[in-house]
Amino acid sequence: MNNLELIKSALPYLLEGTLVTIQLTFWSLLIGIVVGLPIAFAQVYGNKILQATVAVYERLARSIPLLVMLLLLNYGLPMLGLRIPIFRAAVIGIGLRSAAYQSQIYRGAIQSVGGSQMKAARSLGMSKMKAFFYIIAPQAIRIAIPPVANESAIVLKDTSLAFTIGVVELLRQGEYFIATSNEPMVIYLTIAAIYFILTTIVNGGLSLFEKKYQIPGIGIEGGHSDAY
Amino acid sequence: MPTKHLLRIENLHHSFENEEVLKGISFSLDKGETKVIVGPSGTGKSTVLNNIIRLVPPTRGKIYLEDTEITSAKNINEIRQQIGFVFQDFGLFNHLTAKGNVMIGLTKVKKMDKNEAEELALFELDRVGLKDYANSYPSQLSGGQKQRVGIARALAMQPKLILFDEPTSALDPELTGEVLKVMRNLAEEGMTMLVVTHEMGFARSVADELIFMEGGNIVEQGDPEKLFTDPDHKRTKEFLFQLTNLYGEGEK
Amino acid sequence: MLDIFMEYYPLFLRGLGVTVFVTIISCFSGTVLGTFLALGKIYGNKFVSALVRLFISIIRGTPLLVQLFIIYYGLPAYGIRLTPIIAAVISFIINSGAYQAEYLRGSIQSISGSQLKAAQSIGMTKWQGIRHIILPQALRRVIPSWTNEFIYMIKYSSLAYVIGAKELMTEGKLIASRNYQFFNVYFIVALIYLVVIVIFVYLFNKIEKKVTIP
Numbered sequence: 001m002n003n004l005e006l007i008k009s010a011l012p013y014l015l016e017g018t019l020v021t022i023q024l025t026f027w028s029l030l031i032g033i034v035v036g037l038p039i040a041f042a043q044v045y046g047n048k049i050l051q052a053t054v055a056v057y058e059r060l061a062r063s064i065p066l067l068v069m070l071l072l073l074n075y076g077l078p079m080l081g082l083r084i085p086i087f088r089a090a091v092i093g094i095g096l097r098s099a100a101y102q103s104q105i106y107r108g109a110i111q112s113v114g115g116s117q118m119k120a121a122r123s124l125g126m127s128k129m130k131a132f133f134y135i136i137a138p139q140a141i142r143i144a145i146p147p148v149a150n151e152s153a154i155v156l157k158d159t160s161l162a163f164t165i166g167v168v169e170l171l172r173q174g175e176y177f178i179a180t181s182n183e184p185m186v187i188y189l190t191i192a193a194i195y196f197i198l199t200t201i202v203n204g205g206l207s208l209f210e211k212k213y214q215i216p217g218i219g220i221e222g223g224h225s226d227a228y
Numbered sequence: 229m230p231t232k233h234l235l236r237i238e239n240l241h242h243s244f245e246n247e248e249v250l251k252g253i254s255f256s257l258d259k260g261e262t263k264v265i266v267g268p269s270g271t272g273k274s275t276v277l278n279n280i281i282r283l284v285p286p287t288r289g290k291i292y293l294e295d296t297e298i299t300s301a302k303n304i305n306e307i308r309q310q311i312g313f314v315f316q317d318f319g320l321f322n323h324l325t326a327k328g329n330v331m332i333g334l335t336k337v338k339k340m341d342k343n344e345a346e347e348l349a350l351f352e353l354d355r356v357g358l359k360d361y362a363n364s365y366p367s368q369l370s371g372g373q374k375q376r377v378g379i380a381r382a383l384a385m386q387p388k389l390i391l392f393d394e395p396t397s398a399l400d401p402e403l404t405g406e407v408l409k410v411m412r413n414l415a416e417e418g419m420t421m422l423v424v425t426h427e428m429g430f431a432r433s434v435a436d437e438l439i440f441m442e443g444g445n446i447v448e449q450g451d452p453e454k455l456f457t458d459p460d461h462k463r464t465k466e467f468l469f470q471l472t473n474l475y476g477e478g479e480k
Numbered sequence: 481m482l483d484i485f486m487e488y489y490p491l492f493l494r495g496l497g498v499t500v501f502v503t504i505i506s507c508f509s510g511t512v513l514g515t516f517l518a519l520g521k522i523y524g525n526k527f528v529s530a531l532v533r534l535f536i537s538i539i540r541g542t543p544l545l546v547q548l549f550i551i552y553y554g555l556p557a558y559g560i561r562l563t564p565i566i567a568a569v570i571s572f573i574i575n576s577g578a579y580q581a582e583y584l585r586g587s588i589q590s591i592s593g594s595q596l597k598a599a600q601s602i603g604m605t606k607w608q609g610i611r612h613i614i615l616p617q618a619l620r621r622v623i624p625s626w627t628n629e630f631i632y633m634i635k636y637s638s639l640a641y642v643i644g645a646k647e648l649m650t651e652g653k654l655i656a657s658r659n660y661q662f663f664n665v666y667f668i669v670a671l672i673y674l675v676v677i678v679i680f681v682y683l684f685n686k687i688e689k690k691v692t693i694p
Contacts, residue, residue, distance in 0.1 A: 063635075063673060063674040064670045065635035067639060067641060071649075071662075071666050075662040076662050076666045160543035161545060163545065164642060171543075171546060185554035185555075188550045189550065192546050319601065322591075333602035337603045365693055367694050
């Protein structure tokens with residue numbers, strides 16, 4: 001079988017896995033937002049105790065490797081009598097990790113808009129809530145887009161770790177196919193190409209969005225994740 | 229061609245994207261001379277200087293350093309060692325102390341021994357009055373001090389001449405004096421200098437010759453006193469009058 | 481839990497040693513690779529620049545785990561058989577090199593072009609200017625990103641577990657499969673990572689304060 005035919009016959013399985021990868025990414029990012037936003041608010045507007053609690057959470061989520069987290073969730077928790085289905089375990093692990101990074105992004109964005117904007121809004125007689133929604137948020141969201149795009153790509157790539165606890169996502173579908181075809185290189189490269197296309201779409205899509213709503217002079221270079 | 233000129237520029241042309249900024253500039257500089265180029269912004273004064281050491285290569289024309297034609301010379305880095313350059317924005321290396329800035333050309337380009345280079349660097353810093361600041365980083369220095377380090381760096385390479393590209397125009401008015409004083413001393417010591425500046429006081433009292441450029445051409449050149457008091461061209465008179473009003477007489 | 485640690489601490493510490501060793505090698509070698517990539521991207525000719533750009537975006541656009549698999553499981557088909565540790569280190573270097581190249585590129589480009597001009601004005605060649613003037617500044621500016629990368633690498637070196645390289649996570653799994661105390665053992669592993677990372681973060685903050693140029 002030549003490579004092209006091999007890829008052709010593998011593609012349906014790989015695409016099935018891709019779908020699972022996308023689902024993992026979506027749910028993980030959602031958890032990241034749902035948990036990350038309140039954390040950011042707690043950091044910026046919360047009292048000391050709340051801030052300290054949240055800081056501990058961030059330190060933990062940023063220090064424990066995702067792989068260790070996933071193994072703990074999947075193999076460790078059942079020993080305490082808590083058994084979580086693998087897909088959910090993966091989403092919880094990846095999502096909670098991402099929440100810590102996303103909260104940092106949102107916090108940075110809110111803070112970089114600055115207290116003077118809040119003051120100016122309050123001087124017009126806006127409530128704190130109104131000032132946040134009409135003045136702070138519209139600016140903060142724009143600032144947050146590039147790092148959020150970056151974080152989304154990171155989450156997408158990190159979903160490959162779900163492989164280790166048995167989720168049949170893109171990488172594991174590939175493993176299955178390799179077991180029968182014994183052509184690891186071709187399949188892995190195809191998988192890499194699929195990931196590459198997906199991350200390119202994520203980055204490209206969000207940068208399109210960014211361009212449309214851009215404030216001049218703001219842009220953050222993406223890395224693995226910002227700050228430890 | 230026999231010549232006693234240290235620097236000779238012949239029919240220099242330069243174009244940026246189809247726009248001709250230099251339309252045939254010719255002049256020469258003898259050893260020990262100080263010439264000052266003045267003229268409105270955008271006339272190509274800085275381009276002349278950049279052309280000479282080929283930080284921006286000229287489009288056409290010839291430049292001679294003594295008897296060597298340097299416009300097409302292969303060993304441009306050797307030629308740059310012989311021609312000092314002082315930048316408008318100082319061009320100090322931000323990761324090096326004042327002393328380090330002066331030393332690096334000596335150790336890395338001239339391959340001078342470190343101790344020897346340090347000695348020379350301190351000597352040159354002393355010459356510009358900055359011995360006490362040898363270990364300061366650029367961000368810890370005032371603009372005037374930065375520019376004096378820039379001059380010390382150029383001097384340390386022991387160049388045959390130094391080009392000054394508006395050395396004081398990035399400085400606050402009260403800081404220009406210290407830089408001009410250093411330049412004046414150099415002129416008196418016999419350093420050959422080609423200076424682009426708006427400092428009329430300096431031009432009038434230090435320059436051996438004033439070159440007035442406009443629109444990519446030399447309009448008039450000659451004794452500064454004559455240009456200031458009785459120029460041949462009306463434009464020269466207008467411009468110098470305007471500039472003197474704008475910047476004052478400067479330091480005397 | 482403490483009794484498990486006391487019983488197996490030589491194994492945990494051995495694993496931790498490998499983790500730190502792999503991280504250090506990968507990060508420093510990654511800096512070297514990243515420097516060449518960044519220079520190629522900025523100063524290389526069109527062909528080199530485009531090639532480097534493609535390489536960097538492919539590495540950054542694909543999961544580290546997939547890269548690890550390509551090197552460990554993919555290469556043997558072409559006669560290149562690597563031990564798990566070597567395969568892990570190579571893939572980490574490549575991955576880290578691509579990320580560090582981008583940090584460095586940003587850093588180099590934030591240094592104004594006039595610095596290179598000034599270097600050339602005293603007779604330096606372009607390469608001398610890059611080496612003695614641009615890079616020393618760029619590398620210093622990139623330190624915060626570098627330490628960030630180091631912390632990241634400590635965590636992601638755990639992926640070597642998947643191909644059986646005996647770093648901290650793998651040692652943990654081996655211990656757990658001996659005593660079946662999965663939760664306790666993995667919890668200890670997590671704690672070790674936490675402590676090590678907190679220590680490194682603390683150290684890096686100190687170092688960064690020291691090397692800052694005024």
